[in-house]
Amino acid sequence: MIVKVDGLKKKYKKDWVLKGIDIEVEEPQIIALVGPNGSGKTTLMNCMTNLLTYDQGEVELLGQKNTDTKIFKDVSYLQDNRILYGTLTAYDHLKFICDVQGLPKSKIEEVAKRVGMESYLKKRVQNFSLGMKQHLLLAMVIINDPKVLLMDEPLTGLDPTSAIDMRNILLELREEGTTVIVSSHNLDEIDRLTNKIYFLKDGALLKESLEQFATKEYYLTVDDLEKAKGVLEEAAVPFSIYNQEQVTFEETDVELQTVIDHLNKQGVAILDIENERVGAEKRYRELFEGDASV
Numbered sequence: 226m227i228v229k230v231d232g233l234k235k236k237y238k239k240d241w242v243l244k245g246i247d248i249e250v251e252e253p254q255i256i257a258l259v260g261p262n263g264s265g266k267t268t269l270m271n272c273m274t275n276l277l278t279y280d281q282g283e284v285e286l287l288g289q290k291n292t293d294t295k296i297f298k299d300v301s302y303l304q305d306n307r308i309l310y311g312t313l314t315a316y317d318h319l320k321f322i323c324d325v326q327g328l329p330k331s332k333i334e335e336v337a338k339r340v341g342m343e344s345y346l347k348k349r350v351q352n353f354s355l356g357m358k359q360h361l362l363l364a365m366v367i368i369n370d371p372k373v374l375l376m377d378e379p380l381t382g383l384d385p386t387s388a389i390d391m392r393n394i395l396l397e398l399r400e401e402g403t404t405v406i407v408s409s410h411n412l413d414e415i416d417r418l419t420n421k422i423y424f425l426k427d428g429a430l431l432k433e434s435l436e437q438f439a440t441k442e443y444y445l446t447v448d449d450l451e452k453a454k455g456v457l458e459e460a461a462v463p464f465s466i467y468n469q470e471q472v473t474f475e476e477t478d479v480e481l482q483t484v485i486d487h488l489n490k491q492g493v494a495i496l497d498i499e500n501e502r503v504g505a506e507k508r509y510r511e512l513f514e515g516d517a518s519v
């Protein structure tokens with residue numbers, strides 16, 4: 226098992242902020258952690274990497290308990306940029322990791338090139354923009370070719386080009402067999418990275434995570450929209466109308482063929498059928514609608 230989180234609970238003083246988290250990852254993949262501010266994403270990653278103690282439960286990474294520091298040769302964690310030292314250069318940060326982990330210095334130039342930060346490798350971090358710091362953080366976590374990579378808000382401060390580069394690097398890492406667990410509020414970017422999403426709400430993973438998310442949504446153009454509405458209402462088919470033009474429904478709610486049969490039987494002609502994957506933003510709105518923090 227690459228990642229196993231079993232019944233993880235964490236409280237600050239009397240407040241439970243993680244209320245029994247279970248995660249199992251068996252195959253290398255990208256998993257997104259999505260939830261409103263304060264839902265517990267950072268706390269979860271800090272507990273998983275054993276930076277924070279927790280009250281109950283167990284975490285195994287690459288088959289070993291997360292208390293075994295040896296695993297961190299193969300497990301990296303991208304945190305926020307407060308871990309950087311302003312008076313040191315990017316090179317110094319990367320050299321430090323090479324020294325601690327016994328990696329050859331040639332890795333520094335290699336990773337700087339991969340991340341696109343060769344031009345400021347020897348500059349002090351205190352003069353870096355937010356995006357430059359983010360590039361350095363990325364370089365620091367991939368220099369050891371990790372098998373598991375946790376990333377807390379890696380897109381912060383990245384311009385569109387850098388965000389695309391970041392995405393491509395993550396997709397390459399997945400191809401190379403790295404499991405990436407990434408938290409982000411950028412749902413468009415999440416959609417481009419993965420359809421495996423854990424939704425976190427008030428310290429608990431929602432059961433809607435993962436399976437139901439990987440569904441398709443159909444959009445049917447018909448010759449008589451009013452008649453189609455009547456037919457589907459009559460047949461108790463769950464559907465809605467998109468843009469006052471199309472009948473739309475999710476494949477988990479009703480099969481396409483069932484809808485076609487109902488409409489055809491009543492003489493409604495179907496002119497076009499489109500489908501698309503249900504996006505993270507739509508699912509997020511459904512799950513968190515009414516929450517003050519959305």
Ligand SMILES: Nc1ncnc2c1ncn2[C@@H]1O[C@H](COP(=O)(O)OP(=O)(O)OP(=O)(O)O)[C@@H](O)[C@H]1O
Pocket residue numbers: 237242260261262263264265266267268269
């Ligand atoms: N050191 C701390 N002491 C007390 N409470 C804390 C501490 N750190 C976090 N919390 C609380 O734990 C809960 C989860 O916070 P956490 O930072 O994990 O959420 P998050 O999902 O990462 O939020 P965001 O999207 O804003 O980064 C929040 O209610 C927060 O106020």
